Amino acid sequence: MKKWYIALHLLALAILLGISSCADDIGFRSSETAAADGGTGIAGSYARFLTIGDYLYIVDIDGIQTFSLSDPSLPVKIDDQTIGEQIESIFHHNGNLFIGSGSGLFIYQIQSDGIPTKKSEYSYDFPVLPCDPVVANDTYAYVTLHTRNDSSPCGLFATINELRIFNITDIENPELLVTYPMFNPKGVGLDGTTLFVCDDEDGLKIFDAADPFNLIQLQHFTDIQAFDVIPLGDLALVVAPDNVYQIDYSDLADIKELSRIPILP
């Protein structure tokens, strides 16, 4: 009995250590990305490849693969599991993986061995099949759903263009808090409480999202046909069909374009 007790405590301790060291590796905030630490970089919200600590996660059309990067020059596949249909993107926050798909939002937790375990699934009302990148912090997940673009697979059966905010305090029970109508929202980015929504033809919208029930629009670049965004701390990289724009948001009262990299047709 006593041995069991000690063993259990040791196990709990090991798990805790595992989680905390894991979180150290991967507790990656966008504001720290500028530091050249030989670590990982930062991707947009449409990413399907994600390096976190010593692991590489790849989502494909219906599942997620885990590769060990113990030797970073030689990835070794250690896990392969099915998730659902039309998997589109993967986002990481604090040991949790948020996976956007045409059928719903999936939340997986990375275990100490690097392998993700499913914690929850929030299915959309079928049949919708929207396209939906997701970003998250400790409390909220922000999902964009869009179906407007005819050339995309989205919205096979219905039209839905909105930003949804979920309470994810309990990752096993994500709760839909509020929905905001959008024009044709695509990529989404988050830095602290600053939320970036790429609303395609309706431009790039930047919100103070401290209160999910009362988003305050800080800036609206109507001329940037934004598709995806990477917030880097003071600077946001914004992808659009004509340019990669760099937006300086170091002063939230004066968010402005800094430069652009042209894309030729």
Place this chain on the structure above:
Amino acid sequence: MKKNWFLLSLLFSICLFSCIDEEVNEDWSTNGMRPVYSNADWRVISDSEPQNIRELGKIYYKDGFIFVNERGQGIHIIDNNDPLTPTPVRFINIIGNYDISIKGNYLYADNVSDMVVLDISNINDIKMVNRVEDIYPATQQQFPQNYNGFFECVDPSKGTVIYWTNDILKNPKCQI
């Protein structure tokens, strides 16, 4: 969920069914996806002088550099240490590439159905150090991913499908 699977399998059956040649009485056109082919050996990874961005894909950022995917064709490397004057420095040719991620000096990229590992410690001398085969089923070679609608049937004799582009199709015989 079961319903989803049923519907998906139904869609695929429709696809298979509609890929069978049918008699078309008169010409008609519609919006759809057309495969873009390459006859180059898709396994060859090379780097070259900077190129213009034409088919913008996803972006990735690390340590002052922006990595911009050229859909199905490779990666533009842009030096952004001075964000006022972003400067293209290199282009890596990777056929069938859409996604990348980086750890330390290693860049992981999809290359049609494989993943390649590139050593980027010297941006001016990027080397492929490894290839992991068959990480994806090569469905990209058969139909456009995450898409529903008409598409131009793939003709493997034309080469490897490097990406799909939206176009007006005449008498398309394939649909998903």
